[in-house]
Amino acid sequence: MVASRSALSRGEIIAALQELLGPEQVETDAQELREASVDRFKKYTSVHGIFDGPIPAAIVYARSTADVAAVLAFANENVVNVVPRTGRTATEGGLETIVEDTIVLDGSRMDAIVEIDPVDMMVTAQCGVPLQVLEDTLRAQGLTTGHSPQSKPLAQMGGLVATRSIGQFSTLYGGIEDMVVGLEAVLPGGEVVRIKNVPRRAAGPDIRHILIGNEGALAVITEVTVKVFTYQPENNRFLGYLVDSLPAGVAGLREVIVAGYRPSVARAYSEEDAAQHFSHFADGKAVVVVVAEGPAGIAEATAAGVESIFTDIPHEKVDSALIKSWFDNLNWGQDKIDAEKREMLERSHLGYTTEVSIDWSGVAELFESVMRRARTEFPRAADLTMLGAHSSHSYQTGTNLYFVYDYNITCAPREEITEYHEPLNAIVVEEALRLGGSMVHHHGIGKYRTPWTREEHGSAFVLLQTLKDGLDPRGIMNRGTIFPVEESEAVTA
Ligand SMILES: Cc1cc2nc3c(=O)[nH]c(=O)nc-3n(C[C@H](O)[C@H](O)[C@H](O)COP(=O)(O)OP(=O)(O)OC[C@H]3O[C@@H](n4cnc5c(N)ncnc54)[C@H](O)[C@@H]3O)c2cc1C
Secondary structure (H helix, E strand, O other), X not given: OEOOOOOOOHHHHXXXXXXXXXXXXXXXXXXXXXXXXXXXXXXXXXXXXOOOOOOOOEEEEOOOHHHHHHHHHHHHHOOOOEEEEOOOOOOOOXXXXXXXXXXXXXXXXXXXXXXXXXXXXEEEEEOOOEHHHHHHXXXXXXXXOOOOXXXXXXXXXXXXXXXXXXXXXXXXXXOXXXXXXXXXXXXXXXXXXXXXXXXXXXXXXXXXXXXXXXXXXXXXXXXXXXXXXXXXXXXXXXXXXXXXXXXXXXXXXXXXXXXXXXXXXXXXXOHHHHHHHOOOOOOOOEEEEEEEOOOHHHHHHHHHHXXXXXXXXXXXXXXXXXXXHHHHOOOOOHHHHHHHHHHHHHHOEEEEEEEEEEEHHHHHHHHHHHHHHHHHOXXXXXXXXXXXXXXXXXXXXXXXXXXEEEEEOOOOHHHHHHHHHHHHHHHHHHHHHHOOOEOOOXXXXXXXXXXXXXXXXXXXXXXHHHHHHHHOOOOOEOOOOXXXXXXXXXXXX
């Protein structure tokens, strides 16, 4: 934990926030505060009711950009740490309040869809609009954002942009960074900035990218404008193949991509990962899943192109109805999260993931070296109940590997993170970096991968640090996220 640098006491911070926004927008209930001190999803200790880190001073529910600006100006003046949040699906510790007396700034009540523009093909939404609500509204009008992360039922627009999220249809539509047209944000001093909506420009560096992916460590995103596309699911074509291995499946996907096809979904699962996703048909094999979409002629031609490429790759075809029904049930709502939490508690069993990216030429070595190290070097390898990976987002130059590891927890709940998640996460990150890949493909750095931020960026880290120093000179934004906290600052509880 990190000591507060504010001259104000906890009580004075709460009183000032109540004065600023009114008491009804300031939450101080003890249990709410405890739960706000961690990511709510995979935290094994919190499932056991253990909240060891600093508990925030208050959760502030902003209702407008002006509210956000007022809270940030106050926090900046008084050097109070701020952790912004929206949908609360973070998995990498981005929501952990490691500084004493933090303000959690919640944007989920800023939930208006501001404008749908079907001529210029964009939609503007406040940060607290859940993607599911936005998609349902757009689809009713024959439109879609094309964004479909598994967290769609819960994640909200501010967090989705702040983490550089990516969805299942990314091979066609791209990640959120390809979708954002413009946005509004509030800087730590309270200044409101608006990056205007234009189709493209060459007016210096692309400043959208300073804010996209900032994880609440530079600014609070209050409103975003994203592209919309014609929604035409009636043309979708679903393809599936059983293949010999993950590298064989990825090699097939590479052929598809470099030949110029852009299916919306292009995935390859290792035998182990396939066994949990496709137990009813995988039969011990690796699995490739492809969806072609768009206007009928393009969907048809894409599917035909993929089929022709896979004739050269040893495979068995999977009934497309099975692939379609798998997609229909892929996303994670609160029900699945609750079920996983129950399993953590009742069976002392947890599944975690680490996703990285790598050039095509490094895929096989990355996969094999992580699997070997996890099985031979991880001291608690005997507790692993599943270890595998899939590639789910592909590009002209490479792909991602999403490692999945499930384990029985045989230590005390407090030690789960250091005994299991940290060493397994480290193996994946170290191997990705060793092979020249990125240590994080889409979940963000949060607080769990900050030990490697400098190594990730190498000589370019100075650019990132300059942004932090320039935009947040008092260091009030989400301490410990993206930028590591110096050891000298850390104090024990
Ligand atoms: C079951 C599950 C499935 C997932 N699937 C995917 C997936 O398919 N693809 C993917 O990319 N990710 C996925 N994620 C990770 C996560 O959902 C995404 O990163 C999502 O973008 C986070 O959005 P959120 O609204 O929940 O943000 P939060 O969890 O509230 O916050 C995430 C981070 O962004 C910061 N933040 C939040 N709001 C703002 C704001 N308005 N301004 C500035 N900073 C802000 C927070 O401080 C935090 O660091 C998944 C997570 C879960 C639990």
